[in-house]
Amino acid sequence: MQVEVTFLTRRGADAIMRKSQTVTADALRFGRGSDNEVQLPDIRVGLHAAVLAEREAGIVVEQSGDLALRINGASAASGTVRSGDRIHLGPYEIVIVDPPQGFDAAITVELLQPLGDAMERLLAQSRIGLVQAGLSRRRWSWALFVLFAALGLALPLAVYPLGHAVKSSNAVPPVDAIDFVNLSWNPGDLSNPHRFFAQNCATCHRGVLAAVPDAACLTCHAGIGSHLAANADLGPARADLAATRCAECHEEHRGIDAMVIRADALCTDCHATLKETAPKADVQDVTRYPQGHPQFRATVVADAAKPSFARMMLGGDPKPVDRSNLVFSHAAHLIPTGFLTPSGHKVMTCADCHVPEPGGMGFLPVTFEGQCHSCHDLKFDADLPWREVPHGDAARVKSAVQDFYARAALEGGVLDPDAPALVRRPVGTPLPAASESERRDALAWAAKRANDAMGIIFDEKRGCAYCHVTDRSNGAFTVAPVVLRARFLPQAQFDHSKHLALDCSQCHDSRHSEKSSDVLLPGIESCVSCHGGERASLKTRSTCTSCHLFHRQEFGPMKTASADK
Amino acid sequence: MRANLPAAADAGARPAHEEDRHTPFLMYRRFFYFKIALAAAVVSIVLYYGYRPRGEPYGGTWVGYLLGTVGALLILWLMWFGYRKRAYAGNQGKLEAWLSAHVYFGLGLLVVATLHTGFHFGWNIHTAAYALMCLVIASGAFGIYCYVHYPPLMTQNRASTTMPQMLARIAVLNDELRAAAMGIDDASARLVTRSIDNTEIGGRTWQQVSGRYPRCATAAALAGIDAIVASGAPERQIGYRRLRVLLDEKAQILGRVRRDISYKAMMDIWLYVHVPLSFALLAALLAHVVSVFVYW
DSSP states (O other): OEEEEEEEEEETTTEEEEEEEEEEOSEEEEESSTTSSEEOOOTTSOSSOEEEEEOSSSEEEEEOSSSOEEETTEEESEEEEOTTOEEEETTEEEEEEOOOTTOSEEEEEEESSOOOOHHHHHHHHOBOSTTTTTOOHHHHHHHHHHHHHIIIIIHHHHHGGGOOOOOSTTOOOOOOHHHHHHHTTOOSOOOGGGGGGTTOGGGTOOSTTOOOOHHHHHHHHTTOEESSOTTOOOTHHHHHHHTSOGGGTBOOSSOTTOOBOOOHHHHHHHHTSHHHHOGGGOOOOOOSSSTTOOOOEEEEEEETTTTEEEEEETTOSSOOOOOOSBOOOHHHHOOTTOEEETTEEEOOOGGGTOOBOTTSSSBOOOOIIIIITTTOOOBOOTTOTTOBOOSSOHHHHHHHHHHHHHHHHHHOOOOOTTSOHHHHSOTTOOOOOOOHHHHHHHHHHHHHHHHHHHHHHTOSSSGGGGTBOEEOGGGOOEEOOOOOOSOSOTTSOOOGGGGTTSOGGGTOOOTTOOOTTOOOOOOHHHHHTTEEOTTOSSSEEOOHHHHOOSSEEEEEESSOTTOOO | OOOOOOSSOOTTSOOTTHHHHTOHHHHHHHHHHHHHHHHHHHHHHHHHHHOOOSSOOOTTSHHHHHHHHHHHHHHHHHHHHHHHTTOTTOOSSOHHHHHHHHHHHHHHHHHHHHHHHTTOOOSSHHHHHHHHHHHHHHHHHHHHHHHHHHHHHHHHHHTTOOHHHHHHHHHHHHHHHHHHTTTSOHHHHHHHHHHHHTOOOBOSHHHHHHOOOTTOHHHHHHHHHHHHHHHTOHHHHHHHHHHHHHHHHHHHHHHHHHHHHHHHHHHHHTHHHHHHHHHHHHHHHHHHHHHHHHTO
16 A cells, blocks of 8 residues: 655644655554654553554544544544544645645644643643642731631620610629620739629729729729728828828739739828828828837826826827726736636636637627626625625625615514624514604614725725726715726727647746836737738738728718719 | 952862852951841841830830831831842942842841830731741842852853753753654653653753653653663664664753753742742731821
């Protein structure tokens, strides 16, 4: 078979280059391999891809490799072809054309899909750089910005006017979605007592760019005590304090425990110079604790009769003296080896008389009935040891004794052999018709016995004078009023229950005190041994508020609800 | 510190200053911006611990407001670097200086902002802003590491060529492979075709960053050809040997190209965290500042 094979190469749109060659063979093999009659030098074509041969039916083309043939657009493994038919083999197009004179067949071969530029193809396949991988900084930046602006800024702002305030502590609304949005702006935990309305910002915050006003605090805390006595003359100090907002000392959003500022400086701002700014307040200057804190001034009884009190510095001159009008010796009671009492041998301790009050901060008042009567009785007649005079009222004592003997005379049964017969008659015997002299004798006897008893009772050493300051001038017998102070340092809050680990005698030297006018308080040096200042490293840290209260309920309310700060 | 080139460098050893050539931004003007940032940090610490507020240290004490204002202005200035970076015609100062300042002031911001918080943290927008800032700074610190660590590796990997040069060589090798594969069997030809047509360069994020291409067609072709050569049929040895040489060289260059892409990707990837988070921080910062004024 003689075939004319024409290779076509297109250059541009119009120009076609033709290169023809004659192939003589029984069958025309097409393929990549160089042993093919028609070599198609492209890697996309199989080594031996197809065969064209002459058969009885005509020219037949058969597929001989894996690559599929397409004859006139239709996939086929083989087919009879004639002039005009197009066969596609990989990227090649083979067209059957009319054979020229002397040839059995003629074909044109054209590479339809040239490979093109290798570099271009390589670059088209490459995706170098993260932008090519689809990452976008801009998209993510916008997304995150919008997300945080929406959730963190726009939403809380939108919800701001809708927040509800808590008007009183028993009207707390249930928590809703708006409250959770509000909480996202909460910069710190509220103090524990306020946590129940942490989500209701409007309770305290009353306006944009406005600090928390006093009126917000006074909604619930209207009755909080003042720091200053209402009528005291305190000069500019009063105006200074009145101009201070609650929130300047009470900072919220500082954590569960941290609402009240306890720094010394808050107090010493005024108290370092108070003696100059408010001399009538009679408050010593305090610059710091412990170095700048003055010695304690005990409030003692100056005159129990009025009564009037005075503040006297411990260890000062004059020595502080508590004129309670009681005659009492701690030393006589606190004998370490003990002594005999009506109920047997007893070693007395502080706790026998000083009973802690409920809560344990201080002690219950010492009373005769509670603490003294068990040992100190008020007998007045040796024959009748169970009879005692009433305590605490000299006039009643006298009438009680007189009434007693008068009744004894009336009832009879008196054993005294010197008594008149009328009085000595047995009990139950009716009163005989007595003569004038017998009645006078009986009255005289009663009066004498009463006088004798009163003599004992009002004796200089026995009787009331054993414990009391008595006065026998002007003929009448009076017992000076006794004023016992419960607290000698009323401006401070010493809590005995917090100091139970100490023994009483570590602070109070009562064992050697023989007079009740002794002031048995320890000075500041006793406290300083354990209590250091605000930033003490090896002592108990103590600030002003450790011992002193700012808000004093006894002074009345600090601010009124009309305060507009 | 730019050392002078030694008169005769040791063969094979990198010059002592080559490391330095890659980190001028850290050493700019003899650590000028580092010194300023350090001084600012020290001043902040002294202020914070020296000033004793009445209550607790807090963002709202005067030291807190001062540190907060400085921190916010710092954040805005640090973000401006993204704009300055692309202002090619700008006369706002050398980019190298800007980068050095950006890095050191960004690290200093960590100190300033942490002290501003007074160490109060909670589940709120304020701590969210702080956390975002920390993430931005951390990603930036990772970026510093990348900028110091990878450029020398890239230089070494490229070994005096450029990326376009390497790609061009691969394209040429592809053409030569096509020619060399004329006489081989169809199965091997398919392997070689696949190697040519599916030369994976770059691609998805993980591929670029890791430099691992488990389905690399060139490696598959190499393995296939190796198997044939090893089977020992003599008529195949010569033709396939040339193929093997070509494929081997292509594999070597591909390895270098992919390594280069991986290093470049590492130097870029942290910015996809750093920049978006800094915009998130901007929004959170805005919310933080507005909330302070609203709830004064």
